[in-house]
Amino acid sequence: MAAQAIHQFAECITCHAWSPDHSMIAFCPNNTEVHIYKFFTDKWEKLHVLSKHDQIVSGIDWSRSSNKIVTVSHDRNSYVWTQEGQDWVPTLVILKLNRAALCVQWSPKENKFAVGSGAKSVCICYYEQENNWWISKIIRKKHESSVTSVAWHPNNIHLATTSTDGKCRVFSTIIKGVDTRGAQAGASADWKFGEQIAQLDLSSTWTFGVRWSPSGKTLAYAGHSSMIYFVDDVEASPAAQNLTLRDLPLRDILFVSEKMAIGVGFDCNPMIFAADETGLWSFVRFLDERKVTPSTSKASQLSEALGKLYGQSKQGTSSDTVEPSKPRGGAHENCITCIVPLRKGSESIVKQFSTSGLDGKIVVWDLENHITIPK
Amino acid sequence: MASSSPYLESDENLEAIISRIEQKSRKIETHLKQSKPVEALKTALEGSPLKTRDERCKSANWIVVHRAMMAIRDIDGMFNSLDPEYYDILMKYLYRGLSTGDRPTCDQCLKIHEKLTEKAGLGCILRSLADTVNTV
Numbered sequence: 001m002a003a004q005a006i007h008q009f010a011e012c013i014t015c016h017a018w019s020p021d022h023s024m025i026a027f028c029p030n031n032t033e034v035h036i037y038k039f040f041t042d043k044w045e046k047l048h049v050l051s052k053h054d055q056i057v058s059g060i061d062w063s064r065s066s067n068k069i070v071t072v073s074h075d076r077n078s079y080v081w082t083q084e085g086q087d088w089v090p091t092l093v094i095l096k097l098n099r100a101a102l103c104v105q106w107s108p109k110e111n112k113f114a115v116g117s118g119a120k121s122v123c124i125c126y127y128e129q130e131n132n133w134w135i136s137k138i139i140r141k142k143h144e145s146s147v148t149s150v151a152w153h154p155n156n157i158h159l160a161t162t163s164t165d166g167k168c169r170v171f172s173t174i175i176k177g178v179d180t181r182g183a184q185a186g187a188s189a190d191w192k193f194g195e196q197i198a199q200l201d202l203s204s205t206w207t208f209g210v211r212w213s214p215s216g217k218t219l220a221y222a223g224h225s226s227m228i229y230f231v232d233d234v235e236a237s238p239a240a241q242n243l244t245l246r247d248l249p250l251r252d253i254l255f256v257s258e259k260m261a262i263g264v265g266f267d268c269n270p271m272i273f274a275a276d277e278t279g280l281w282s283f284v285r286f287l288d289e290r291k292v293t294p295s296t297s298k299a300s301q302l303s304e305a306l307g308k309l310y311g312q313s314k315q316g317t318s319s320d321t322v323e324p325s326k327p328r329g330g331a332h333e334n335c336i337t338c339i340v341p342l343r344k345g346s347e348s349i350v351k352q353f354s355t356s357g358l359d360g361k362i363v364v365w366d367l368e369n370h371i372t373i374p375k
Numbered sequence: 376m377a378s379s380s381p382y383l384e385s386d387e388n389l390e391a392i393i394s395r396i397e398q399k400s401r402k403i404e405t406h407l408k409q410s411k412p413v414e415a416l417k418t419a420l421e422g423s424p425l426k427t428r429d430e431r432c433k434s435a436n437w438i439v440v441h442r443a444m445m446a447i448r449d450i451d452g453m454f455n456s457l458d459p460e461y462y463d464i465l466m467k468y469l470y471r472g473l474s475t476g477d478r479p480t481c482d483q484c485l486k487i488h489e490k491l492t493e494k495a496g497l498g499c500i501l502r503s504l505a506d507t508v509n510t511v
Contacts, residue, residue: 226498246496
């Protein structure tokens with residue numbers, strides 16, 4: 001099985017993140033807290049409970065080098081947690097939002113983080129050494145609806161966002177004093193903070209899960225109409241590929257290498273996408289093997305409903321109920337909402353990753369023994 | 376499977392659209408007389424006015440698609456010769472048919488829906504629900 005480990009932590013998990021050494025995991029069990037668990041010998045034990053937020057924690061990110069956790073919540077606040085001895089100490093970051101914060105990600109250099117919100121804006125927060133606190137600069141323009149996900153380009157300046165207005169945008173987040181210390185090369189120096197570099201209007205439905213490939217050459221995001229979009233060279237001359245999916249939509253994406261990506265979503269099963277030598281992306285297969293087990297789960301409910309629907313038109317002829325298109329029995333039982341890479345050291349290819357979903361499970365997947373990853 | 380877009384420009388003259396639908400209608404009658412219902416359906420689905428908001432054009436095209444759809448007897452055979460690029464738009468018209476409430480139309484639509492879902496998957500249904508730009 002490609003699923004290496006399955007842990008049932010709660011009834012429902014909104015988001016999760018791993019510590020830099022992968023020994024601890026932080027997640028929100030669909031309430032106002034963040035639980036941190038550590039693996040001791042043979043089982044997981046709850047180590048800390050971070051409770052500062054008043055509403056659901058919608059995004060968590062744990063920085064790899066600076067070991068800081070940033071959490072954002074529907075209560076319009078964000079906290080940066082630093083470990084001091086045995087405790088996690090929160091620092092409030094005033095985002096100046098009047099709507100919920102929906103997603104957060106540390107920048108590659110971990111000197112900034114981006115927060116997408118329901119206020120149709122993105123907050124870029126950076127640390128001001130003199131006053132010893134985090135300052136938030138808001139990109140208010142352009143978005144016509146909630147920002148569902150954010151992704152940093154490897155150059156630490158460009159930020160891609162997806163929104164429920166159906167568009168994917170790339171902004172410059174260059175901040176004087178943070179990014180322009182020392183030699184900053186390239187075209188990124190031409191753009192001002194908050195300026196929109198590109199806008200992709202490929203989807204007419206909500207968009208989720210935007211991610212850059214490791215080199216930043218390709219951008220991928222999912223549309224709620226069961227589509228996934230791969231765009232090359234967004235900043236200069238965008239070349240897009242629209243892939244229609246056979247099944248249900250995706251919620252999040254992860255680039256495993258330059259030529260392979262994993263999509264997760266309402267099918268409860270990670271989907272593998274790969275690009276061939278010419279750069280043409282296509283769906284390879286589902287990662288999880290499913291057993292065809294009859295059970296009182298969503299699939300049999302679906303086939304019952306379809307059977308009733310078609311039964312009306314059959315008028316007495318023996319109704320062979322339609323077989324469900326996907327049998328159950330896999331690792332996840334409900335929608336997968338979050339996928340996080342587990343990188344070892346400074347490897348550029350991701351060989352393991354974890355997913356969390358509405359079923360409250362966190363599943364660790366191993367790719368190495370199940371599929372060859374094209375670089 | 377990459378998607379292609381054989382659809383009309385949105386700012387085309389409405390009268391031109393209506394006259395094209397009338398032309399399609401004549402072609403479809405020819406196909407049906409020659410007992411080629413699948414060809415008729417393909418002709419009906421091609422060049423559908425998806426981007427326009429004008430109800431007359433959409434209704435006119437629906438009547439033409441409906442005519443071709445009701446003439447089909449062998450549904451499995453139809454899918455053998457129907458290209459996948461027509462699946463999404465056929466699904467949209469099936470839902471329009473189901474919304475009429477007319478018994479024979481709904482019977483036919485349900486029969487086709489069953490097979491189309493098997494062939495195209497749930498994603499096809501998703502796209503017919505979620506797409507607010509290309510409507511029938």
